[in-house]
Amino acid sequence: MPALDDILQQKNQLLAAGLKSRTLHATHRSAGAQAVRAGVSFISFSCNDYLGLSQHPQVVEAARTAISEYGAGAGASRLVTGECPLYAELEAAIASAKGQEAALVFGSGYLANIGVIPALVGRGDLILADKWVHACMLDGARLSGATVHRFAHNNLSHLEFMLEQQRAEHSHCLILTETVFSMDGDRAPLPAIAALAKRYNAWLMTDDAHGFGVVGAENPAEIQMGTLSKAVGGYGGYVCGSQALRDYLISASRSLIFTTALPPSVLAANIAALRIIAAEPQRVALPLERAQQFTQALGLPLAQSAIVPLVLGENDKALAASARLAELGYLVAAIRPPTVPENTARLRFAFCADHTPNQVQALADIIRAEGWV
Numbered sequence: 001m002p003a004l005d006d007i008l009q010q011k012n013q014l015l016a017a018g019l020k021s022r023t024l025h026a027t028h029r030s031a032g033a034q035a036v037r038a039g040v041s042f043i044s045f046s047c048n049d050y051l052g053l054s055q056h057p058q059v060v061e062a063a064r065t066a067i068s069e070y071g072a073g074a075g076a077s078r079l080v081t082g083e084c085p086l087y088a089e090l091e092a093a094i095a096s097a098k099g100q101e102a103a104l105v106f107g108s109g110y111l112a113n114i115g116v117i118p119a120l121v122g123r124g125d126l127i128l129a130d131k132w133v134h135a136c137m138l139d140g141a142r143l144s145g146a147t148v149h150r151f152a153h154n155n156l157s158h159l160e161f162m163l164e165q166q167r168a169e170h171s172h173c174l175i176l177t178e179t180v181f182s183m184d185g186d187r188a189p190l191p192a193i194a195a196l197a198k199r200y201n202a203w204l205m206t207d208d209a210h211g212f213g214v215v216g217a218e219n220p221a222e223i224q225m226g227t228l229s230k231a232v233g234g235y236g237g238y239v240c241g242s243q244a245l246r247d248y249l250i251s252a253s254r255s256l257i258f259t260t261a262l263p264p265s266v267l268a269a270n271i272a273a274l275r276i277i278a279a280e281p282q283r284v285a286l287p288l289e290r291a292q293q294f295t296q297a298l299g300l301p302l303a304q305s306a307i308v309p310l311v312l313g314e315n316d317k318a319l320a321a322s323a324r325l326a327e328l329g330y331l332v333a334a335i336r337p338p339t340v341p342e343n344t345a346r347l348r349f350a351f352c353a354d355h356t357p358n359q360v361q362a363l364a365d366i367i368r369a370e371g372w373v
């Protein structure tokens with residue numbers, strides 16, 4: 001029998017041969033979308049800190065104060081020793097920001113999805129998920145034991161076809177989609193999906209990871225999850241909806257029950273960030289404005305969110321383009337399969353409130369000069 005490391009080395013070589021290995025890079029982030037890697041400074045266009053709030057003085061100060069008051073860690077899960085009083089304040093702020101009756105905070109967006117979905121559906125039930133939903137929604141769907149099918153991206157007639165074929169054979173049905181899709185930046189037709197859900201007696205759950213704090217839209221879904229790790233600039237996940245939903249999930253979500261609560265400093269930072277989001281609509285408008293400036297400069301379809309993909313095809317092309325931009329001082333992530341479909345490797349630009357119009361224009365000029373559009 002080969003030793004574990006021999007097997008892993010072989011696997012690593014296979015990944016490298018397919019340009020599929022991933023590596024970690026120590027990167028010192030700071031205000032103004034700045035990042036320093038191995039002593040070299042970059043402007044980052046690959047960060048989800050859309051509003052720059054992870055570096056905001058009020059947010060940082062709130063975290064510091066909470067550490068002094070409550071200590072560095074939570075001590076146990078939310079249920080076991082009693083939770084930090086900041087949870088109630090944070091959940092009230094989220095429910096209010098989302099216009100929902102109640103909110104429940106999880107350790108991360110990932111934990112929210114893998115906790116909420118299996119709490120709501122199981123064997124004998126049906127999940128219909130948009131083909132492009134995030135990996136953690138799919139992981140939650142798989143964990144649930146329900147029958148899982150995926151409908152073509154944003155394709156209402158395909159969704160309706162699946163409902164027609166399969167709904168009657170299952171007890172409950174849950175439809176999963178995102179408000180803003182994380183790799184393409186496009187948006188789901190939520191009112192139309194909700195109307196279908198209603199017609200077929202299905203529930204709708206949305207993932208608002210890239211919408212919250214950037215693009216708000218009417219959301220009729222009865223189960224709305226999201227993350228505090230992107231525009232909010234901190235860490236944590238949430239689900240909001242009715243009080244009954246919250247009450248039930250506290251008793252039924254394994255990823256809430258069997259994990260330690262968030263550190264008080266993180267709760268306080270999230271609360272401070274939500275306050276800024278509520279008070280500064282002009283800041284919230286900036287990421288979309290910058291993204292639209294970029295797509296207009298390049299003649300691309302008008303950005304619908306802060307995320308703009310530039311699909312280049314093969315992995316080597318996306319990696320080479322990302323490396324070229326790094327030479328010029330810009331951090332732009334190359335996204336490859338399996339994160340995106342085969343042959344759609346791409347540059348993924350994320351625009352932030354901290355980017356200046358001049359920086360966006362300079363980036364667009366480079367992309368034209370390189371002949372990538």
Ligand SMILES: *Cc1c(COP(=O)(O)O)cnc(C)c1O
Pocket residue numbers: 108109110111134136178182207209210227228229236237
């Ligand atoms: C980032 C992301 C998540 C996970 O959120 P975390 O808080 O980082 O765990 C879930 N869904 C989507 C669409 C995301 O982009």
